[in-house]
Amino acid sequence: MFHHVKELQFNVRVSRPDPRFAGLLLEQFGGGNGELKAAMQYFVQAFSARRPYPDKYDMLMDIATEEFSHLEIVGATVQLLLEGVNGELKNAADNAEIMETLKGKAAKESYIHEAMMHPEFLTRSGGGPTLTNCQGVPWTGSYINANGDLSVDLRSDIAAESRAKIVYEYLLQFTDDPYVKETLTFLMTREVAHFQMFEAALGTIQPNFPPGVLQADPRYSNNYFNMSDGNGVDQRGPWNEGESPELGETWQYIRDPVKHVSATNGLLDQQPSGTQQTLEDMEAQNKALSETRSKEASAGMPKGSAEWCTYK
Numbered sequence: 001m002f003h004h005v006k007e008l009q010f011n012v013r014v015s016r017p018d019p020r021f022a023g024l025l026l027e028q029f030g031g032g033n034g035e036l037k038a039a040m041q042y043f044v045q046a047f048s049a050r051r052p053y054p055d056k057y058d059m060l061m062d063i064a065t066e067e068f069s070h071l072e073i074v075g076a077t078v079q080l081l082l083e084g085v086n087g088e089l090k091n092a093a094d095n096a097e098i099m100e101t102l103k104g105k106a107a108k109e110s111y112i113h114e115a116m117m118h119p120e121f122l123t124r125s126g127g128g129p130t131l132t133n134c135q136g137v138p139w140t141g142s143y144i145n146a147n148g149d150l151s152v153d154l155r156s157d158i159a160a161e162s163r164a165k166i167v168y169e170y171l172l173q174f175t176d177d178p179y180v181k182e183t184l185t186f187l188m189t190r191e192v193a194h195f196q197m198f199e200a201a202l203g204t205i206q207p208n209f210p211p212g213v214l215q216a217d218p219r220y221s222n223n224y225f226n227m228s229d230g231n232g233v234d235q236r237g238p239w240n241e242g243e244s245p246e247l248g249e250t251w252q253y254i255r256d257p258v259k260h261v262s263a264t265n266g267l268l269d270q271q272p273s274g275t276q277q278t279l280e281d282m283e284a285q286n287k288a289l290s291e292t293r294s295k296e297a298s299a300g301m302p303k304g305s306a307e308w309c310t311y312k
């Protein structure tokens, strides 16, 4: 269950209204790397994690709930940055007031002008946050990555935290309000913290590479195809020479892929090289890991009716 606490996780302050920055900040309210995306991603992932990994279910729900708290912080900041727009719009019976503002008072005029850059504040939300990105595109469930395999999901989460972090870093360059900077720095820092939590959790799932259950075909897992020609320089580095970082195989650099593909009957005749792994090993590992993962997923599953909770 969710239980709302009226205080925020972080004490949000702003020095003055700033509808221009409120508009940019919507990116972290209803944008593709924003707080609602993060909250919903971890929330959705948690369900399939619960049976095999109850410890990670707990972590995902904690972090999802913290992200909802961050959504609340961003919403509250947007609201404070829009103070004024809201008041003007609520003066519905006497629109002379806002007209007068536009005609007469220079400071207010420029303020309303800034708000006009985000017309949704004026015409749709009445001076509050909208669940859109900074360009007014509505939030969508397609932002969510949840694939039902925790090693895949945690990698998506590490990427999501990296993206959220860099968006805060960019946003920090567009406000000089020290209070707003304080809040954004807090939110940015929590992305750094969450990144490490997901990374540590991934390390507790063994084996976690390759993601999922089925092993890589050793004929192809260490091939590097040199797929671009021109200027005479083919770059080499640890991504195509030496040992591969996860499987520990030796990278096989295929300098001329067109020639190689025809010489191997479209790779069908290619044999494993630069690896200890055989096709027989792969099949044996597939079978063993399938059984382990299946047992984990159905561990303690009751026969007949099932219930989620035990109330103590």
Ligand SMILES: [Fe+2]
Pocket (backbone or CB within 6 Å): 038, 067, 161, 164, 190, 191, 194
């Ligand atoms: Fe986060």
